[in-house]
Amino acid sequence: MNTYRASRADQKDNKPKMNSSGRAGSPRLGRRIGSGAVLLFLLIAAIVTLFPIYMALLNSVKTQGEMLTNILAWPSMPEFGNYVDAFQKTRYLRSLGNTIIVVAVGLTGIILFSSMAGYKLSRTPGKLSAILFGLFVMSTLIPFHSIMITLVTISKELRLQGSTVGLGLLYIGLGVAVAIFLYHGFVKSIPRELDEAAVMDGCGEFRLFFTIILPLLMPITATIAILNTLWMWNDFLLPLLMLTNYKSYTLLLSTNMLFGEYNNDWSAILASLVLAMLPVIILYLALQKYILHGIAEGAIKA
Amino acid sequence: MTSRTWKRNAILLVFVLPALVFYAAFTLAPAFGGMWYSFTDWNGLGPSYKAIGLSNYVEAIGDRYFLKSLWFTVKFVLYMLVLQNVLAILLAVLVESLGRSKVWFRTIFFMPNMLSLIIGGFMWMFIFTRVFPYLADKTGWMLFDQSWIGDPNYSFFAILALSLWGGVGYLMIIYIAAIQGVPKQLKEAAAIDGAHAFHIFRHVTLPMIYPALTIGVFLTLNSSFKVFDSVYALTGGGPGRSTQVIAINIYEEAFSFSNRYGYASAKAMILFGIVLIITIIQLAVMKRREVRA
Structure with a gap:
């Protein structure tokens, strides 16, 4: 249901309600x-x-x-000199670019891989399917801090530490479980006959998924994209552990560094905070309707 | 097994494999690895370590700072649980009672949730350390004239304020969605019967949004036990270790001063255990009440 439309609808409903309570003598x-x-x-x-x-x-x-x-x-x-100052000290464009790389890599992987897995897990009956699904759902209660120590060790072993792409890859591994759960539930609303008809027409498994199913998953994909973008964009601890070189710093890390280095130079710090907020606030005001809807939807289903 | 089942499972594996590889490498392996390391004396640097049984756990239970951080976190969770949900429901009900202007209020109240608590934390730091002293000078009010960051008794509330500021909007959106799901006829019927606004809320709206309350309590428990960013941004756990929460304590044990990965892993497993038990209890209790209501 569309939140905006819903709010419009009950505005209309408000009037008779007020009349009726007026009659009741309040x-x-x-x-x-x-x-x-x-x-x-x-x-x-x-x-x-x-x-x-x-x-x-x-x-x-x-x-x-x-x-x-x-x-x-x-x-x-x-x-406006403060902004020039903050822009240079946080290497704004590079930090912004790094953040975008991390989110883009993570989001692409999460959406592609979880939609594939969620779809097939939902469609396939049997023990193997149930076990695999259980395996994914199992982890959703594990706090990040319980796995971060070993995660850092593993990423060092795989030489992913220090790389923005590497951080994006880590987010894929951390994000797929919840996304699979959401896709798994949504796929049930797509009629099975659609698959059967396509297969009967000689459509292969992959073509069926990418040309027919994936477009139909769009509503839940939007929700998943919003939730995960917000999470990765605003996550601080994992980048702090993973990105050891300032050249790969995300916006948050650069802002944190500036705060640490110029502790009392509040004009520059505040300007850098405004710069760091800017992309998110613009995105929020532009896509507000979808974001609020996605938040409510994601929380209720998850 | 028939060959058709084989084929079906093979196709399933092809579709699941990419997700499974990443999931196994970056969630399952670290989870099991952490469990294993918690029984060792690994220091995170050298390749050699040995199993030492439950020593890490025994040490953690006697670790004064760990217990203090545990207590600090529990206190924080309790405050958050009550305040965050009460405020979110209050805002949701009041915003929903408005006409056209509700869109504006919703936009404003949710806005902090879009920002990282690191950014929000630094902004509140400015408020607490610069704006408040200025206001104290002008107004002479005691409220402003406190050491909100430096004194652990007050910085607890500074951390709480920041976390509420950044978290209430999210729950408000969930409660608004629930309130919109309450059939209008029910409220109208109650109003015609002469019920006052508060009674309608207490006896009609509240029972109807009970499932949302389960979600709200669950989300608050889950996020506030893991609180990290808001403490990191405001106090860093200090002064000393007086405002350390569990996540900060684990982080420092592993990465800041001691590098005792094995010991830190044991603490991390204790955190996992606590979150797991509390979640199970909470869901069991609230689901039962939901059915009754």
Whole structure:
């Protein structure tokens, strides 16, 4: 179900509901005070939520001196030098590129491999299929910190440590289990007759999957893509352990390094935080509808 | 087995193999490897190590700092469990009661969830160490005039505030989805019968969103036992080791100062055991209540 459409739908439903409760005799004044209090509470909550982001934005265009005199005031003259500074110190474009490589490698692998596995596991009856599916589901409760030590050792052995592509490959191994689970459930909604008809027409297994099934999996693929992109983009600990050379640093690692090195230079740090947030916020505002829907869907099914 | 079954299973394996290879290498192998290393004295560097039985586990149980981090984490989990779910339900119910403006509030409340808690943590660090002292100067309020990062009694709440800020929106979205699933007729019927808003919530909405509550509690338990980023960004576990959570304790044991991979693995297995047991209990208890409700 589409969240946006759903919210539109119950807006329409709101009116008769208000009328009916009005008839039930609830005093109109009390109701108005009540909804005023609700709005006030939500406004305060929204201000608290946005306050850190607002403060970061505001003070990222001030000089250090101006920040000290009045931290809440608007800058007398916007100082964009902080951004130039942060841009260079975090090697912004390279860090952004590294992050994109990691996410792209991980996402491609997760979607391709889990859709294949999830589809066939869902379609094949029998013991082997059940055992394999159980094997994947089994791990979903294991906390990352319980496997990270050996994972780092293994990635050293395989010479993956220090490489952004290598990190992407690790994410494939960590991400497939949940994705297979989601695909496995979704495939059940696709009629089996479709497969049978295609096979009868002489369509091979792979062609059947890639040309007929995969496009039909699109809704759940979108959910999986959103959840995994958010996870990999914002993950900090694994890159921290894996990417040992600053040349392969992701956005988060570069920001963390800047924070460590220029501990008191808040203007540059805040500018770098804004720069690090920028891609995510743009993506969020552009794809909000899909993201919120994907989040709800993923959580309820998983 | 017939040849058709053989063929079917062979095709299955071809489809599953790519995922299985990555999964085996980067999830199964480390899980079993970690279990094995937890019984050894491996230091992560040399190739030689020997099995030492349960010594690591015995040591962990007597490790003052590990136990402290365990207690700190449990305290954190309990606060999160209550506050995160109560706030998320409250926001979900109030936002859903609005008209057109609900879209705006939903967008705003979810926004922090899009950001890494490392980024969020540094922004809150600025609030706690720069903005609060300024506000304390201007207003004289005690609230602002505390050492929110430096004093472990207060930094617990700083970590909590950051985690709530970054986590409530996610649960709110789940609860909103659940509330939208509650049939309108039920609420209308209750309203016609003269029930007040709170009673409608308590006796109609809440029982209907019980399955979502199971998810919310599950997600909160799971994520807050593993809390790492928000502590790392705000205090790094300090001052000293006073705000260490389990994940930070394991991380430091393995990678920061001692490199005792075997010992750290034992702690990691204890964390796994705790998460497993609590999840099983939680799901069993809440599923039973769900049926009753």
